[in-house]
Amino acid sequence: MVKVVLQPIGRVKSEVLLELKGLIQDVGIECEISEKSLKLPKEAYNRVRKQFNSSKLLSLLQSIFPRESGEEKIVGIVEEDIYAEGLNFVFGEAELSGKFAIVSLARLQDVNKNLFLERALKEIIHEVGYTLGLEHCKNPLCVMHFSNCLADTDRKNYRFCKSCSSRLWCDEKYF
Numbered sequence: 611m612v613k614v615v616l617q618p619i620g621r622v623k624s625e626v627l628l629e630l631k632g633l634i635q636d637v638g639i640e641c642e643i644s645e646k647s648l649k650l651p652k653e654a655y656n657r658v659r660k661q662f663n664s665s666k667l668l669s670l671l672q673s674i675f676p677r678e679s680g681e682e683k684i685v686g687i688v689e690e691d692i693y694a695e696g697l698n699f700v701f702g703e704a705e706l707s708g709k710f711a712i713v714s715l716a717r718l719q720d721v722n723k724n725l726f727l728e729r730a731l732k733e734i735i736h737e738v739g740y741t742l743g744l745e746h747c748k749n750p751l752c753v754m755h756f757s758n759c760l761a762d763t764d765r766k767n768y769r770f771c772k773s774c775s776s777r778l779w780c781d782e783k784y785f
């Protein structure tokens with residue numbers, strides 16, 4: 611069974627991490643929060659864009675955690691806005707069939723806290739999906755559908771569609 615470790619990078623509200631942990635467990639995925647927050651690496655910050663480079667944050671995780679530590683997926687959580695080369699921003703980035711992922715909460719915020727948490731849950735599951743070998747799905751309701759904007763995130767479900775579920779190595783009932 612998949613286990614997700616939420617790894618705060620920089621300042622991330624512990625209350626938000628705890629609520630996300632609960633939601634991830636409700637979906638049927640084991641989850642724990644890393645006790646130590648990592649420092650935001652200066653070299654990952656782009657002063658012109660005023661954003662952090664998501665690939666460099668992934669590299670940080672890759673440099674710290676041993677790749678062969680079980681089935682755990684390490685999901686770095688940042689409150690700062692992140693980008694990838696060629697894109698204005700990204701909600702997250704992950705290794706395909708790998709171990710590491712990054713999710714930014716910056717653009718998911720809303721006055722409605724439940725909406726904010728639900729968005730974060732979807733983006734986390736989306737990135738975990740990559741680490742499990744899934745790519746973007748055409749079904750707009752599937753969690754693996756590409757989110758170009760918040761409306762896409764809000765439209766989709768936090769679950770994998772039947773087709774994506776059937777491609778996962780793990781038992782469909784977990785999702």
Ligand SMILES: [Zn+2]
Binds near residue numbers: 757
């Ligand atoms: Zn994606």
Ligand SMILES: [Zn+2]
Binds near residue numbers: 747771
């Ligand atoms: Zn799908």
